[in-house]
Amino acid sequence: MSDLTLGELDRDGAIREAVEQVSGETRTAFLGRAAVGGAALLGALAAPGRSEATAASDVAILNYALTLEYLQAAFYTETERFGAVGGELKRVPPQLGAVERAHVEAIKAALGRAAVKRPAFDFQGVTEDQSKFLRTAVAFEDLGAAAYKAQAPRIKSSALLAAAVSIHSVEARHAAWMRYLAGATPAANAFDQGKPESEVRAIVASTHFIVRHPKSTASKRPKYTG
Amino acid sequence: MAKGVAGQRAIIRALAVGAAAIAAAVIAVLVWSRPSSPSPVVEEAQALPASPRPALSVPRPVRLRESPGAAYWASVRRDVSARELASLRAPTVTRLVRTTPEETANIVLVLGRARDESGRLWVHVRLPVLPNGRTGWVPRSALGGYGLVHTHLVIDLERLTATLLRDERPILRAPIGVGKPAWPTPEGEFYIRNRLSRYSSPFYGPLAFGTSARSSVLTDWPGGGFVGIHGTNAPELLPGRVSHGCVRLRNEDILELGRLMPVGTPVTIR
Amino acid sequence: MRREPARGRRSGDDVSRASAAGLQLEVFPPGDDDLGVSTRAQFVARAVVAGGALTAGGVLVAGLPRIAVSAPSPAQDQKILNFALLLEYIESGFYAEAFAKGKLTGNLLEYVTIVRGHERAHVAFLKGALGDKARKEPKLDFGETTSDPEKFTTAAIALEETVIAAYNGQAANLTKGTLNEAAKIVSVEARHAGWIRAIAGRNPAPNATDQPKTGAEVQAEIKRTRFLRAG
Numbered sequence: 246m247s248d249l250t251l252g253e254l255d256r257d258g259a260i261r262e263a264v265e266q267v268s269g270e271t272r273t274a275f276l277g278r279a280a281v282g283g284a285a286l287l288g289a290l291a292a293p294g295r296s297e298a299t300a301a302s303d304v305a306i307l308n309y310a311l312t313l314e315y316l317q318a319a320f321y322t323e324t325e326r327f328g329a330v331g332g333e334l335k336r337v338p339p340q341l342g343a344v345e346r347a348h349v350e351a352i353k354a355a356l357g358r359a360a361v362k363r364p365a366f367d368f369q370g371v372t373e374d375q376s377k378f379l380r381t382a383v384a385f386e387d388l389g390a391a392a393y394k395a396q397a398p399r400i401k402s403s404a405l406l407a408a409a410v411s412i413h414s415v416e417a418r419h420a421a422w423m424r425y426l427a428g429a430t431p432a433a434n435a436f437d438q439g440k441p442e443s444e445v446r447a448i449v450a451s452t453h454f455i456v457r458h459p460k461s462t463a464s465k466r467p468k469y470t471g
Numbered sequence: 472m473a474k475g476v477a478g479q480r481a482i483i484r485a486l487a488v489g490a491a492a493i494a495a496a497v498i499a500v501l502v503w504s505r506p507s508s509p510s511p512v513v514e515e516a517q518a519l520p521a522s523p524r525p526a527l528s529v530p531r532p533v534r535l536r537e538s539p540g541a542a543y544w545a546s547v548r549r550d551v552s553a554r555e556l557a558s559l560r561a562p563t564v565t566r567l568v569r570t571t572p573e574e575t576a577n578i579v580l581v582l583g584r585a586r587d588e589s590g591r592l593w594v595h596v597r598l599p600v601l602p603n604g605r606t607g608w609v610p611r612s613a614l615g616g617y618g619l620v621h622t623h624l625v626i627d628l629e630r631l632t633a634t635l636l637r638d639e640r641p642i643l644r645a646p647i648g649v650g651k652p653a654w655p656t657p658e659g660e661f662y663i664r665n666r667l668s669r670y671s672s673p674f675y676g677p678l679a680f681g682t683s684a685r686s687s688v689l690t691d692w693p694g695g696g697f698v699g700i701h702g703t704n705a706p707e708l709l710p711g712r713v714s715h716g717c718v719r720l721r722n723e724d725i726l727e728l729g730r731l732m733p734v735g736t737p738v739t740i741r
Numbered sequence: 742m743r744r745e746p747a748r749g750r751r752s753g754d755d756v757s758r759a760s761a762a763g764l765q766l767e768v769f770p771p772g773d774d775d776l777g778v779s780t781r782a783q784f785v786a787r788a789v790v791a792g793g794a795l796t797a798g799g800v801l802v803a804g805l806p807r808i809a810v811s812a813p814s815p816a817q818d819q820k821i822l823n824f825a826l827l828l829e830y831i832e833s834g835f836y837a838e839a840f841a842k843g844k845l846t847g848n849l850l851e852y853v854t855i856v857r858g859h860e861r862a863h864v865a866f867l868k869g870a871l872g873d874k875a876r877k878e879p880k881l882d883f884g885e886t887t888s889d890p891e892k893f894t895t896a897a898i899a900l901e902e903t904v905i906a907a908y909n910g911q912a913a914n915l916t917k918g919t920l921n922e923a924a925k926i927v928s929v930e931a932r933h934a935g936w937i938r939a940i941a942g943r944n945p946a947p948n949a950t951d952q953p954k955t956g957a958e959v960q961a962e963i964k965r966t967r968f969l970r971a972g
Contacts, residue, residue: 469699
């Protein structure tokens with residue numbers, strides 16, 4: 246049978262209202278016992294308050310956030326590995342990398358099999374040059390914060406919204422910090438504007454940082470020396 | 472005695488008055504210095520709705536682990552001349568093209584990076600050409616994104632074993648067939664360039680890996696032919712010196728290698 | 742020929758424990774970049790995840806509900822925004838007084854010059870949004886925090902941190918339109934926090950998330966500052 250979403254079953258909103266809260270620790274424990282597929286949904290609905298189906302739009306927003314977090318995590322991780330950055334910037338890649346990696350793990354854990362796969366990246370030397378790194382870090386953090394702002398009002402689950410705002414403010418701190426290091430005003434305006442998804446995706450695409458995984462396998466018969 | 476009792480009462484009254492005065496003074500001091508807690512704010516704060524608990528469980532941030540034996544590779548993004556030095560004026564070592572004969576992305580192993588006089592970034596790479604072990608320099612812009620591997624394959628031509636290391640610790644060891652004396656498997660440093668599967672050729676077993684190693688003696692293939700690592704339909708010959716230069720593994724071993732060894736893994740043959 | 746134990750066969754290997762538990766392991770894709778979690782932990786994390794977070798249809802498995810959330814409404818927005826206005830009045834008054842006293846120099850002067858403008862704008866916005874329901878401006882006493890650079894820095898950090906936690910705590914309780922505007926404000930407060938902490942030589946962003954605080958917790962933080970006077 247096809248998997249059902251709560252929206253299709255919960256016409257009067259009673260179940261949704263009853264299950265607004267998500268407890269982090271309890272959920273992780275519950276994950277270990279849960280079966281997958283339609284059975285899980287039916288079983289869960291039989292005990293209202295034990296589970297909540299995530300709106301498809303929330304899944305899409307999480308995957309969108311995950312893509313941005315993958316990008317940031319890979320950017321800082323690669324920069325740290327190449328040791329390209331020093332002086333007063335030295336702690337930035339290790340610290341921001343660790344935090345963005347933690348964000349990736351959190352969103353992946355929530356999405357499970359629905360999570361988009363980590364893309365391949367080509368940073369074209371930006372992770373190998375201190376000043377290019379810093380300019381890009383400023384842009385990434387400003388962009389991440391703007392993306393979260395635009396999505397927050399679209400999130401249907403209030404527990405997910407609470408999680409999103411708690412990450413959003415960290416991205417804004419990062420943005421201020423990177424600007425401070427770059428000698429730019431950390432907070433230029435009294436109100437920060439959000440950026441809609443289409444605009445954010447266009448900006449990311451314009452960097453050409455996200456690439457296709459290079460084709461490394463083929464179904465051809467080997468022409469080796471034998 | 473009236474005087475004594477009256478005196479005692481006076482003393483008591485004085486003490487009582489004194490105590491009262493002190494108490495009043497203490498109270499006055501307490502009242503005056505106690506920080507004002509505006510009760511409207513307290514009520515207001517407690518009237519605010521509760522905060523829903525965040526749905527995501529964010530783990531504690533973790534530092535990158537040490538990666539002994541980590542290696543980088545990169546795909547060749549455009550046809551480019553690999554040069555002897557990190558300079559556009561240096562002589563060409565070989566021309567690198569974007570795809571392999573098997574139509575996979577051509578990749579090179581990254582050995583180092585440097586900048587030229589104009590600040591352009593160059594990458595020192597291991598080349599899939601003869602003589603084996605050739606390296607050269609290409610501009611960073613000619614390569615794609617970096618891939619990172621933690622594995623290293625060691626082919627021992629004396630002991631006739633293949634050992635896969637991850638983080639410099641062995642995780643797989645298997646008996647192998649290598650080149651006959653007339654067609655020796657070349658020694659040196661190489662890397663896994665691609666992976667072939669779902670072909671039907673029992674001679675090569677279920678899975679084959681192309682390396683950057685070339686055979687310098689075999690002449691039926693253009694350029695001397697590439698040394699592959701693959702399965703076999705004659706496992707009884709292993710371990711042994713049985714091939715034209717390729718490294719052969721039993722099929723169950725090549726499949727296990729396939730689960731553990733990514734493309735780009737450095738290969739040492741000694 | 743002896744084979745080295747391959748993955749899954751060493752004792753104590755998290756991978757073998759996970760597979761023994763019957764959870765379906767996602768095949769570890771060779772060549773996947775290290776994202777800062779050890780390989781074994783990554784296996785375990787994926788095993789737990791594959792065990793049953795979301796199905797293709799999208800079931801986010803949850804635990805028991807905790808406190809029931811009261812549904813967003815304009816009346817509730819008003820309560821929350823009035824509380825936010827109180828916080829913005831405190832920040833605005835604090836920075837205005839510090840600027841006026843003229844005892845800050847260098848980075849701190851640059852900070853207070855810009856930030857006081859932001860907080861003033863926040864106050865104006867919230868007053869406008871609340872109209873005649875807006876609270877009165879509170880009586881405030883900042884003591885030496887507006888004239889002593891060190892005390893100023895400590896107080897500014899405390900204020901900004903409290904305000905972020907307050908907004909994060911109430912975000913999910915707001916109607917969508919109000920949330921949209923509140924997000925633009927908390928974003929700037931978070932920048933302030935990063936900025937003043939950087940000036941102070943402290944880690945601008947020490948945590949992976951900024952935990953929300955309840956109204957009562959925020960009220961306790963405000964009380965600790967002793968800035969609010971009765972009357």
